[in-house]
Amino acid sequence: MSDTAGAGAGTGAGAWGFTDDRGTTLTAGRRPERVVAYVRAGAALLDLGVRPVAVYGSGHDGELLDPVKAGGLAAAEVPYLGPGRALGDSAVARIRELGGADLVVDVTYDGKSPYALDEAFAERLGAPLVALSVGSELSLPGIVARFGELAGALGAAGTGAADAEAADVAEAAVRAAAGRGAVHVLALSGAGPEQVHLARPHAWPELARLAELGVRFVDPGPGPGANWLTTDWEYAVGLGSDLVLFDSRVNAVPPHRVPAGARLAPWNPETPPSAVAYARFFEDVAGALEAGV
Incomplete structure (x- = not known):
């Protein structure tokens, strides 16, 4: 699957940066290490060498992790928090028990909004939110490449x-x-x-x-x-x-x-x-x- 990736990650001296598929550029003083992600994004990041702290579902999901969507998450014992838009105080407390989060990763179908989580929840965590496109405006190789770029920006070696x-x-x-x-x-x-x-x-x-x-x-x-x-x-x-x-x-x-x-x-x-x-x-x-x- 080869394709030209979209504009993406960059790092400066002692700093971290990444531009997501909404056109939002995120910067931080250091590279994020603790990622909370939508199940689909988290499973992809795990394949690419980044183990999420925890994952959450969409409005289609219940209180248990859908094994079809999980990829390797269950085997890696990544905690599942429940549907993203239903997350509240207990989820915030759970994430803090796990050591906190410094990045949230969701997907977007319209290039404007995160699909499975209210951005206000990420703000409660004190973590920026990255949304990568999985819609038809990108080819499949392009989508895969973008997740590879994010994984690389998070310190993974990338797809082998x-x-x-x-x-x-x-x-x-x-x-x-x-x-x-x-x-x-x-x-x-x-x-x-x-x-x-x-x-x-x-x-x-x-x-x-x-x-x-x-x-x-x-x-x-x-x-x-x-x-x-x-x-x-x-x-x-x-x-x-x-x-x-x-x-x-x-x-x-x-x-x-x-x-x-x-x-x-x-x-x-x-x-x-x-x-x-x-x-x-x-x-x-x-x-x-x-x-x-």
């Missing part, structure tokens, strides 16, 4: 050659599998027995990257919604896909109906933005495509 090679191998496997047969793929998130959200592939950087590699996605068609078309299962079945990538997060429900003969494969729309995490997902997609050739 082995991780980069794994990503390249996984992409090559997808390209080869996609080229061996016309497998039509539909990505969706179940909302219940009567409703389903169908992904617009161009709006999801990992799906857009898969399409660049030759994966044939089914277009949900016109209608409201920039990222999803919300409809019923009968409509989804009528689109006639061969492979269904279903949202495997805890807040989503399993597919209620799929086209006859279609296969299922899990998709985490919040895969940690690291080369190694996307390599695992792309390997799974390649295998699912091969099974249908």
Whole structure:
């Protein structure tokens, strides 16, 4: 996954600086060492060599860490604080018990606001907030590169050659599998027995990257919604896909109906933005495509 990264980190003599994807430049007298992060961002930073002090969820998350979104966080015993916008005094106290925080890392989909946390909570911690884009305005390689820049600014060595090679191998496997047969793929998130959200592939950087590699996605068609078309299962079945990538997060429900003969494969729309995490997902997609050739 190679791409030109956006404007990012810089350090001066005895100082630390980083410009996030809202265009906000943060400076400090020393490099931050204690990071509290949104689960997705924290899992990516962990892959890149930065272990968060603690992580929090989004409005979709509950009081327990979603294992699908967690990456290596549970194995690394990183504490989970609960949904970000519900955090209050007890979370502040917990973070202070853990030694405090000097940086909060969230994601942004609109380039303006942090996704999972009220910025006022970071202010209560006395820590600046960095928000990195995971929306469609950046390519998948660009998103991964930005997280690599932040990890580097926080003192990590960055993505190793082995991780980069794994990503390249996984992409090559997808390209080869996609080229061996016309497998039509539909990505969706179940909302219940009567409703389903169908992904617009161009709006999801990992799906857009898969399409660049030759994966044939089914277009949900016109209608409201920039990222999803919300409809019923009968409509989804009528689109006639061969492979269904279903949202495997805890807040989503399993597919209620799929086209006859279609296969299922899990998709985490919040895969940690690291080369190694996307390599695992792309390997799974390649295998699912091969099974249908």
